Amino acid sequence: MTTHSRREFLKMSAGSAALRLVTPVAFTSSLPADTGEPGSSRIVPFPLSSVRLGPGIFAEQAETNARYLDSLTTDRLLHSFRLTAGIPSGATPYKGWEDPTCELRGHFNGGHYLSAAALASATAGNSVLKARGDEVVGGLAQCQAKNGNGYVSAFPTTLFEHLQEGKPVWAPFYTYHKIMAGLLDMYVLTGNTDALKVAEGMAQWVDGYFEGISDEQRQRMLRTEYGGMNEALVNLAALTKKQQYLDTARLFEQPSILDPLAARRDELTGLHANTNVPKIIGAARMYEVTGDRRYRRIAEYFLEEVLTARSYAIGNTSLDEHWTTPAGELKGSLGWTNAECCVAYNLMKLERLVFGWMGDVRWMDAYERSMFNCRLGTQNAQGLKQYFFPLATGYWRAYHSAEDSFWCCTGTGVEEFAKFTDTIYFHRGSDVYVNQFIASTLDWKEEGLKIVQSTAFPREQGTTLRFTSAQPKMRTVHVRIPSWTTAAAEVKVNGRPLEALADPGSYLAIRREWKDGDTISVVLPMELRTEALAGDDTVAAALYGPLVLAADLGAGPTDGPSKIIPDGSTVPKGLAKADALPKAAGADWVTVESAGELRFKAGAEGAQYDLLPMYKVPDQKYGVYWQMRDGKKNLNS
Numbered sequence: 001m002t003t004h005s006r007r008e009f010l011k012m013s014a015g016s017a018a019l020r021l022v023t024p025v026a027f028t029s030s031l032p033a034d035t036g037e038p039g040s041s042r043i044v045p046f047p048l049s050s051v052r053l054g055p056g057i058f059a060e061q062a063e064t065n066a067r068y069l070d071s072l073t074t075d076r077l078l079h080s081f082r083l084t085a086g087i088p089s090g091a092t093p094y095k096g097w098e099d100p101t102c103e104l105r106g107h108f109n110g111g112h113y114l115s116a117a118a119l120a121s122a123t124a125g126n127s128v129l130k131a132r133g134d135e136v137v138g139g140l141a142q143c144q145a146k147n148g149n150g151y152v153s154a155f156p157t158t159l160f161e162h163l164q165e166g167k168p169v170w171a172p173f174y175t176y177h178k179i180m181a182g183l184l185d186m187y188v189l190t191g192n193t194d195a196l197k198v199a200e201g202m203a204q205w206v207d208g209y210f211e212g213i214s215d216e217q218r219q220r221m222l223r224t225e226y227g228g229m230n231e232a233l234v235n236l237a238a239l240t241k242k243q244q245y246l247d248t249a250r251l252f253e254q255p256s257i258l259d260p261l262a263a264r265r266d267e268l269t270g271l272h273a274n275t276n277v278p279k280i281i282g283a284a285r286m287y288e289v290t291g292d293r294r295y296r297r298i299a300e301y302f303l304e305e306v307l308t309a310r311s312y313a314i315g316n317t318s319l320d321e322h323w324t325t326p327a328g329e330l331k332g333s334l335g336w337t338n339a340e341c342c343v344a345y346n347l348m349k350l351e352r353l354v355f356g357w358m359g360d361v362r363w364m365d366a367y368e369r370s371m372f373n374c375r376l377g378t379q380n381a382q383g384l385k386q387y388f389f390p391l392a393t394g395y396w397r398a399y400h401s402a403e404d405s406f407w408c409c410t411g412t413g414v415e416e417f418a419k420f421t422d423t424i425y426f427h428r429g430s431d432v433y434v435n436q437f438i439a440s441t442l443d444w445k446e447e448g449l450k451i452v453q454s455t456a457f458p459r460e461q462g463t464t465l466r467f468t469s470a471q472p473k474m475r476t477v478h479v480r481i482p483s484w485t486t487a488a489a490e491v492k493v494n495g496r497p498l499e500a501l502a503d504p505g506s507y508l509a510i511r512r513e514w515k516d517g518d519t520i521s522v523v524l525p526m527e528l529r530t531e532a533l534a535g536d537d538t539v540a541a542a543l544y545g546p547l548v549l550a551a552d553l554g555a556g557p558t559d560g561p562s563k564i565i566p567d568g569s570t571v572p573k574g575l576a577k578a579d580a581l582p583k584a585a586g587a588d589w590v591t592v593e594s595a596g597e598l599r600f601k602a603g604a605e606g607a608q609y610d611l612l613p614m615y616k617v618p619d620q621k622y623g624v625y626w627q628m629r630d631g632k633k634n635l636n637s
């Protein structure tokens with residue numbers, strides 16, 4: 001153990017890290033998932049710059065998000081970073097979780113903001129946000145130079161000393177991770193090389209910080225939320241091919257979390273959901289970079305378990321931010337504080353990684369479920385985002401304030417709404433995977449191939465893909481046939497129906513020589529069904545295709561503190577008790593009024609309700625779950 005005080009040690013540590021011998025190593029994969037990898041056996045996403053959204057709800061939502069990001073100014077974002085580094089700043093600080101007294105300050109301003117700016121630049125060519133991102137990177141580089149030890153944060157190292165000393169502290173590494181991830185996104189997605197240098201300095205500071213700390217003490221420290229530190233460091237190792245960062249990534253591994261998952265044991269009850277999903281994303285990246293299959297088993301089991309035994313119909317999990325009930329037992333867990341939005345963001349990130357290993361359609365079905373039901377709709381017209389997703393009856397959506405909240409979910413929200421294109425198409429070699437039905441254009445320059453996907457999905461029950469190519473080429477196009485569709489699903493190539501059709505819940509592989517002007521048209525009939533709450537088959541949600549339907553329960557608040565939460569708190573004050581679940585009445589209690597307009601009716605005891613897809617509910621009070629008279633008498637039984 002070192003005999004220096006923690007404060008002296010932190011000042012010295014970066015110097016010693018910089019002198020360390022850096023050994024290049026052979027990685028099984030040198031690239032992070034988002035950059036693609038021709039020739040690999042993995043199915044990988046296309047670079048974000050090669051996919052553009054077409055007209056429709058996703059493009060509109062992305063623009064609203066970009067306008068919100070554009071309303072924030074770099075001097076205000078950098079304020080606390082500058083003060084911490086001893087650089088004067090007269091800017092007005094943002095508030096909430098970015099207040100100069102908040103222990104998480106910097107998580108959004110120097111982290112999520114950078115990721116979102118990089119994503120908006122890569123997915124939509126947003127040059128204004130790219131320039132703002134560059135300014136913030138420049139500001140962080142200045143702060144790092146002034147700090148002189150690699151450290152970059154909007155709070156001083158005292159919080160890291162508290163972590164080491166076991167004193168109360170919120171989550172310093174959580175915030176540090178967001179900043180590293182933002183810098184890496186600016187490097188990978190926009191080519192800002194200064195961002196990579198700053199991230200490397202930050203990683204070296206971490207290495208020095210843990211020097212002299214025993215394994216036992218480190219494990220105690222890891223009980224405090226640390227975001228995806230392991231993921232950021234493994235990504236840095238892959239990008240730079242430097243072994244030292246992989247070693248630093250391993251410092252953030254917790255046997256107490258990973259060992260049970262590796263043994264396929266669910267010991268998640270009582271744990272904080274959003275603290276733990278990023279650790280598993282880090283494990284998934286460790287598998288991709290090191291080839292160690294234990295990490296893969298951990299990620300696959302975790303995802304399967306959380307999605308099947310711990311998730312709600314909307315495709316998200318948790319109550320009061322935790323897994324509060326035993327696996328498979330969500331009975332009695334409907335409230336205001338369900339399904340923190342960050343958790344869906346992180347689960348989807350994990351799903352797209354795990355999908356790449358085997359092409360298992362389940363993960364893309366799950367991705368779609370979350371995308372349409374708990375990501376779309378969680379942003380209002382001003383670009384403000386939701387934190388919790390109430391699932392008890394009679395509640396409504398509430399959003400953060402523009403400048404006085406800056407929740408974690410503000411951060412993951414601005415990222416999510418800037419990256420709708422990232423999972424629509426994947427490829428393996430020259431074969432293409434069509435995963436999501438979103439109007440968009442794939443421009444695959446290396447292959448001289450363009451695919452334009454035209455669809456008003458989910459108002460339209462299907463999609464059309466048109467190919468433009470310089471040269472005809474033999475390749476396989478894999479089209480997802482979702483598990484929710486019916487045997488009447490149909491795929492036509494150039495207007496002719498295919499004789500064989502893959503079953504719902506699989507990818508249809510169409511191998512042929514694809515020529516300029518070829519089209520694939522896909523019809524995916526939707527039907528009504530119910531899905532019981534895990535552990536209670538007397539409570540169920542109604543779905544139509546991938547869409548969770550919500551009962552319109554009348555006007556909710558449209559402004560004021562119960563709609564726009566004015567500060568850093570995440571639940572409106574003085575919230576009334578939820579209503580009782582409506583009781584479904586009759587065998588065919590839900591009917592389709594208009595498939596094109598996505599309007600439905602539901603019969604309940606003593607009332608009839610209008611139903612609409614959850615994502616189309618902006619202000620009304622709503623109900624997602626129903627009391628079934630008899631658990632066995634669901635729509636699909």
Ligand SMILES: [Zn+2]
Binds near residue numbers: 341342343387408409
């Ligand atoms: Zn959150």
